Amino acid sequence: MSTTRKRVYGYLAEFKNPSQLYKAAEKVRDAGFKKWDCYSPYPIHGLDGAMGLKRSILPWFVFFGGITGTATAFTLAYTTQVVLYPTVVQGKPANIFTVPAFFPIMFELTILFSGFTVLFGLLALIQLPRLNHPLFASRQFHRATDDGFFIAIEARDHQFSPEKTREMLAEFGGSNIELVEEEE
Amino acid sequence: MAHHHVTSKDIAIDGDHLDNSKVAKVKTVSMAIAAIGTVIGLYLLFLAPEATRGKFAYSWLFAFYFYLTLSIGGVFWTLLHNVSNSGWGTSVRRVFENVGSTYGWMFLFGIPLLFPQVQQYLYEWMNTHRAAHGDVKEHLHHADHLLYNKYWFMNRWFWYGRFICYGLGLTLVIYALRKISTAQDTDPNPTTRRLFQARFHSTYTLIIFALTITFTGFDFMMGLDYKWFSTMWGVYLFAGSALNSMAVIILVCAWLQSQGHLKHVTTGEHYHIMGKLLFAFTVFWAYIAFSQFFLIWYANITEETSYFLIRNTGNWNILMITLVFGHFVVPFVILLQAWLKKNPKSLSIMAVYTLFMHVLDHYSISIPERGISLGNIKPEIFGPIQTSLNGAFWGDIFAFVTMGAAFLFFLLRALGQHSLYPNRDPRILESANLTN
Numbered sequence: 001m002s003t004t005r006k007r008v009y010g011y012l013a014e015f016k017n018p019s020q021l022y023k024a025a026e027k028v029r030d031a032g033f034k035k036w037d038c039y040s041p042y043p044i045h046g047l048d049g050a051m052g053l054k055r056s057i058l059p060w061f062v063f064f065g066g067i068t069g070t071a072t073a074f075t076l077a078y079t080t081q082v083v084l085y086p087t088v089v090q091g092k093p094a095n096i097f098t099v100p101a102f103f104p105i106m107f108e109l110t111i112l113f114s115g116f117t118v119l120f121g122l123l124a125l126i127q128l129p130r131l132n133h134p135l136f137a138s139r140q141f142h143r144a145t146d147d148g149f150f151i152a153i154e155a156r157d158h159q160f161s162p163e164k165t166r167e168m169l170a171e172f173g174g175s176n177i178e179l180v181e182e183e184e
Numbered sequence: 185m186a187h188h189h190v191t192s193k194d195i196a197i198d199g200d201h202l203d204n205s206k207v208a209k210v211k212t213v214s215m216a217i218a219a220i221g222t223v224i225g226l227y228l229l230f231l232a233p234e235a236t237r238g239k240f241a242y243s244w245l246f247a248f249y250f251y252l253t254l255s256i257g258g259v260f261w262t263l264l265h266n267v268s269n270s271g272w273g274t275s276v277r278r279v280f281e282n283v284g285s286t287y288g289w290m291f292l293f294g295i296p297l298l299f300p301q302v303q304q305y306l307y308e309w310m311n312t313h314r315a316a317h318g319d320v321k322e323h324l325h326h327a328d329h330l331l332y333n334k335y336w337f338m339n340r341w342f343w344y345g346r347f348i349c350y351g352l353g354l355t356l357v358i359y360a361l362r363k364i365s366t367a368q369d370t371d372p373n374p375t376t377r378r379l380f381q382a383r384f385h386s387t388y389t390l391i392i393f394a395l396t397i398t399f400t401g402f403d404f405m406m407g408l409d410y411k412w413f414s415t416m417w418g419v420y421l422f423a424g425s426a427l428n429s430m431a432v433i434i435l436v437c438a439w440l441q442s443q444g445h446l447k448h449v450t451t452g453e454h455y456h457i458m459g460k461l462l463f464a465f466t467v468f469w470a471y472i473a474f475s476q477f478f479l480i481w482y483a484n485i486t487e488e489t490s491y492f493l494i495r496n497t498g499n500w501n502i503l504m505i506t507l508v509f510g511h512f513v514v515p516f517v518i519l520l521q522a523w524l525k526k527n528p529k530s531l532s533i534m535a536v537y538t539l540f541m542h543v544l545d546h547y548s549i550s551i552p553e554r555g556i557s558l559g560n561i562k563p564e565i566f567g568p569i570q571t572s573l574n575g576a577f578w579g580d581i582f583a584f585v586t587m588g589a590a591f592l593f594f595l596l597r598a599l600g601q602h603s604l605y606p607n608r609d610p611r612i613l614e615s616a617n618l619t620n
Contacts, residue, residue, distance in 0.1 A: 090484050100481050
């Protein structure tokens, strides 16, 4: 008998097809679970609604990332072109009315900063990159990238119960229900 | 999912028809306004004292081209929906077609532009041409070398020929496409034949659309000042046209739904897509409008800068600044919200707002030229060159209301003629169950 105990990640249940997964997701959502997820080889339309997912906070990050880009570009162009070293071309003004000349760089930096915020904000929100995921311990889970449709309910969820959750998943049409334990 | 899955049981088998008796009153009133307004308008264009005629020619042109862009946009969305093999908008496609079908009617309001009595105030190049005795080209050679060089394009016969082509081209295109579409509604054995037919015929006709929006813009608007040119002009007008006909389409759909039509087939998802298109074209308009300004501002070529010099002199400057913020910054930030685009009511408010900005946009396109040209042509009647002419504003409103009433009448008439959505289109269920 081992002296160490393995940490339980949660239950993994397989569903036959996307529509079963969809229906089960609605039921799991209605049962009030919070820490759970669906796994499918391809995106399923409306699954986010069936899972009761809230809208991501990411757009707000991007919005403020974009504004930062605009402001950075304006400050950069204004400081260099107006304050430090005015470049007079064709008698055009070197003051705030030079702003049309700054628009391309303001536009570009808005896009660049937005793009960065999308990428890094997304990675932060989905906690990537990571080296391992507890579900990889499951032999059948590899099929989630091929032909398997899964729901995993984490043990961290305060509604989780070793018996009832298993029964519930079976009732919702889950098969091959497996208690996934984290690898050492 | 919030709404249930739509099946063929939910589709009105004989179509979803607008109750014509409900809109009869509005139609009568708008037709009366349009008819009386047109009669008075023709008087103001041809018989009134010259001081009025000159000013009103610009009012007429402003209103004419404003509504024409809305109609052209309707044709554009129909063509685009067909040619891109889209399924999302089948349930609202009939609205595209109905907005587009007003094109031929609205183009009739351009007929006064064919008469020299009106042209003399709008298109100064024609005055120079008419001043010739004998060989026009030889005359231009001495009178205005710029017009001599532009003679191959800017000559009266070619201009009249183009005018007829604009009028016939898109009228026939939208007539044929609408006919293909509506014939499906009553076909007892509807197949995919018409779908492919419409798709095929929308390909080359897109070229007719592009030529129409570009060259009507050149001939009617850019021609106001023959010295001026802009390579962004066609696409600038197109951006405003597509944007605002989408605004009209959104308003029509929202109104139809509030009257209990388009049931089951049009949902918040459709408004979301149309809202996204509204948003996209808001950005596109700003991109093009700024590019045009930027190119001209940077290059600083005398012929080109006149456009923005006129529009930044006096109070016109306020209008231009208003456009920057009102036509772009404000709707850009507001239309970013997804919930707003899914809600027909909030999206309709934005559509009305966008249309209002389109009015200002087109006002800034056509009207600032008035004080300059009239002062240039006949200073003894219109006074010296000035930024704006006193009292001319009322003519603008008058022409705008007249043609607005006509637009409303022809749109309601079109809506009442056939089913409000293509009820036997093979893609109607795909469209009704749209998620995005």
